[in-house]
Amino acid sequence: MARGRKAGSDGARKSAKAQPSIQATLWAAADKLRGNMDAAEYKHVALGLIFLKYISDRFEERKTQALADPEEAILADERDLYIGDNVFWVPESARWDYLKANATSEKPTIGALIDQAMLDLEAENSSLKGVLTKNYARPELDQVKLGGVINLFSNLTFKDAHHGQDVLGRVYEYFLGQFAIAEGKRGGQFYTAGCVVRLLVEMLQPFKGRVYDPCCGSGGMFVQSERFVEAHNGQRNDVSIFGQESNPTTWRLAKMNLAIRGIEANLGPKWADTFHEDLHPGLKADFVLANPPFNDSGWSSEVVRTGSRWVYGVPPASNANFAWVQHFIHHLAPHGTAGFVLANGSLSSQQSGEGDIRRKIIEADLVDCIVSLPGQLFFTTQIPVCLWFLSRDKSNGLVRDVKLRDRRGETLFIDARSLGSMETRTLKVLTEADIGRVAETYHAWRETGGRYADEAGFCASVRTESIAAKGFVLTPGRYVGTAAAEEDDEGFAERMGRLTAELRGQVEEGARLDAHIRAALAGVGYGW
Structure with a gap:
């Protein structure tokens, strides 16, 4: 067994136990404040303010530390x-x-002040240039409600053993998930279910080397993955992150999402389509x-x-699936591995x-x-x-x-369709x-x-010759069989x-x- 796997699972469990209270409370209040604003628009209002609150808290925390040290105070x-x-x-x-002091002034100007704050932040921090939302003063955004959001978020302090990143990460992730639900199909362009990400990471363990996601969404x-963050913070120089995103607003989300985790990443100087x-x-x-767009028919030229x-x-112009697969292969190092959703x-x-x-x-035995x-x-x-793993x-x-082990000429098939639990009426985790x-x-x-053995109905290790005999179809159900009755x-x-x-007892009980x-x-x- 690879070292460190248990610690990561424990971290994920702690995160899961800590999650719903403060995040759900903030979401319920913030969602009410957005009124009739479309979720896709309000997403950037709320997430921009969360980001602003975090970096301000982090700054004040460091300043307090400096003032308490005579050598640093100056x-x-x-x-x-x-x-x-x-x-x-x-x-x-x-x-x-x-901002809080001016949030509820008689003449509401909080939107203009936030826009200026974002501009000043970008001017002082080059890594944020072109990233932050700067349209809080627009007429359709109720300034009184915006002041209410400022007051609401003021109750959250991003301070803990990891400089607020654990608290912030959970709040930010919860909001991203809720916006994905609210936006419906469009939400899938920037958000991948956390349990799917954790599974990919648990299997690949990308904790040392160059990590790449060419369709990174919100990052x-x-x-x-709590494990990825822990590993990255523990050995920051061991991991280099590269990504790309074609949607400008989602690219900005990713830049903020990574920045609040203290993760340095190269997402390119701009948003751009990976294929073009x-x-x-x-x-x-x-x-x-990666989690590329499913069956994308608009990718080609x-x-x-x-x-x-x-x-x-x-690849066919009608479907980008194997364009993505080959793009991943193209960017793999000689000993590289890839895990992605299709x-x-x-x-x-x-x-x-x-x-x-x-x-x-x-x-090609990939x-x-x-x-x-x-x-x-x-x-x-x-x-x-x-999930494909190459x-x-x-x-x-x-x-x-x-x-x-030497697994040349073999492929592992896992049928996990029976796993998972319903979290809501329509969502499984x-x-x-x-x-x-x-x-x-x-x-x-x-x-x-490891002690591996095929398990009927769940997993099977299959030679390439057997895959060829089935027409090079990779559906796990064709290889794992069915569980023994x-x-x-x-x-x-x-x-x-x-x-x-x-049955006799049930009939008698029914008569009674x-x-x-x-x-x-x-x-x-009312007898009869």
């Missing part, structure tokens, strides 16, 4: 003191106490983590469909040359593991999805201080136990210290006798209850 108003400790320099016009692959303008053309990543990325075949159709489609592309990828997921894990779609090198070796079961199965199969030693006669006796009801009705003058 530097308390020096910008370099804060920048050197990875704390944003916050000018007076952007400090929360100043969830980098920050939603790859901002990291020479990158060879140790890990790729004649220019894009030429080039060095399509080694295994030109629609189930990618496992078996034969349309428009997709079957041929999949066959060539399998024949497919490490396929996991079928249960339905209803996403806010925005009921399309059945799966590896440039499936031979034995040493990765992350863990010795690996993978529990920590579910995530642990799938991840441990994978690591037991991949690592020399429980043995039943009860004979037919005994069973019928038992069931008949149970009918008599009781008739008697009760007769007692109030």
Whole structure:
């Protein structure tokens, strides 16, 4: 078993236990304050203010520490003191106490003050340039309600052992999730369910090297996993993060989401479409983590469909699934691994040359593991999805201080469709136990210290020849079989006798209850 896995699970459990109270309270109040504003617009109002509150709290905390130290006290108003400790320099016009003091003035100007605060922050901190929302003074945003939001968020203090990042991370993540629900299908463009991210991270363990997400949304692959944050904070220089996002507002969300976690990332100098303008053309990543748009039909152009990325075949213009797969492969280092979400159709489609592309990828021995997921894990779609894991090198070796088995010519299939618990009427989540079961199965199969065995109905290790015999289809259900039925030693006669006796007892109990009801009705003058 790889070192550190248990600690991460414990951290995730602590996070889950700590989650709903303060976040849900803030959301309920803030959502009421937004009135008739569309969730997609209000998202940037609320999340921008949360970001502003955090960096102001962090600044004030560092200033208090400086003033308490005689040697640092003379530097308390020096910008370099804060920048050197990875704390944003916050000018007076952007400090929360100043905004709170002006939030409920008789002549509401709070929106203009917030816009100016955002401009001043960007001017003082180059990494925030072009990132922050600056339209709080627009007429359609009720200034009185905006002042109410300022007062509401003033009750939250981002201070704890991790400089407020744990508290802030949970609040920010909760708000992102709630906005994803409120926005419906559009919300899926920036948000991936946390349990899916945790499963990907538990299996890949991307804690050392270059991590890449070419469709990063709001940065969830980098920050939603408590383990990833802990590992990154513990050994900051061990991890380099690269990402790209085509939607300008979502790109800004990602920049803020990473900044509040103290995670340095290269998301490119701007937002850009990955296929048309790859901002990291020479990158060879140790890990790729991604949740690309499902079955995207608007990805292509004649220019894009030429080039060095399509080694295994030109993807069809009607579906980007295998464009994404080949883009991931293109950016993998010689020993790199990738884990990503795709629609189930990618496992078996034969349309428009997709079957041929999949066959060539399998024949190149790149497919490490396929996991079928249960339905209803996403806010925005009921399309059945799966996880793909690709590896440039499936031979034995040493990765992350863990010795690996030689799995060349083999692929692990895991059917996890029966896992998960309903969190709401329409949303299912993978529990920590579910995530642990799938991840441990994978690591037991991949690592020399693990005790792996095929389990009917759940997992199977399959040779490439057997996959070829099934037409290069990668649907796990075709390989894992069905779970063995429980043995039943009860004979037919005994069973019928038992069931008949149970039925007789139920009929007698029904007659007794009918008599009781008739008697009760007769007692109030309604007998028959």
